[in-house]
Amino acid sequence: MEVCHRCEGRGVHDHEAFSNGISQDEFREDPDFFDDYRAGVYSVPCSVCRGQNVVPTVDTDRASKEDLEAYYRHLQSESDYRRECEAERRMGA
Ligand SMILES: [Zn+2]
Numbered sequence: 428m429e430v431c432h433r434c435e436g437r438g439v440h441d442h443e444a445f446s447n448g449i450s451q452d453e454f455r456e457d458p459d460f461f462d463d464y465r466a467g468v469y470s471v472p473c474s475v476c477r478g479q480n481v482v483p484t485v486d487t488d489r490a491s492k493e494d495l496e497a498y499y500r501h502l503q504s505e506s507d508y509r510r511e512c513e514a515e516r517r518m519g520a
Contacts, residue, residue: 431482433475442469 430436454461463469472478485498 428481429484431473431476431480434473434480436480438473438476438478438480439467439470440473442471443474445469 431438434440449464454464473480476482485495487495490498
């Protein structure tokens with residue numbers, strides 16, 4: 428297990444509606460909203476770890492051969508995808 432990157436181990440994060448951030452103006456106009464926000468009223472259980480604070484990682488010593496192969500295939504396709512994106516960016520896409 429490792430600390431969840433989404434909530435940084437807090438188990439909660441701001442509601443998705445605030446994922447773009449909240450401007451200082453909104454807090455100034457509505458001090459109650461600011462208080463509620465600071466109190467965590469708008470926090471929701473982390474969507475990645477579901478409030479567990481940690482996420483499972485592959486234990487390479489104990490995972491089965493099939494699981495490991497699937498895991499490495501997954502990593503490979505992720506890096507292939509990133510390379511494709513970079514190539515497209517370089518071409519100005
Ligand atoms: Zn989390």
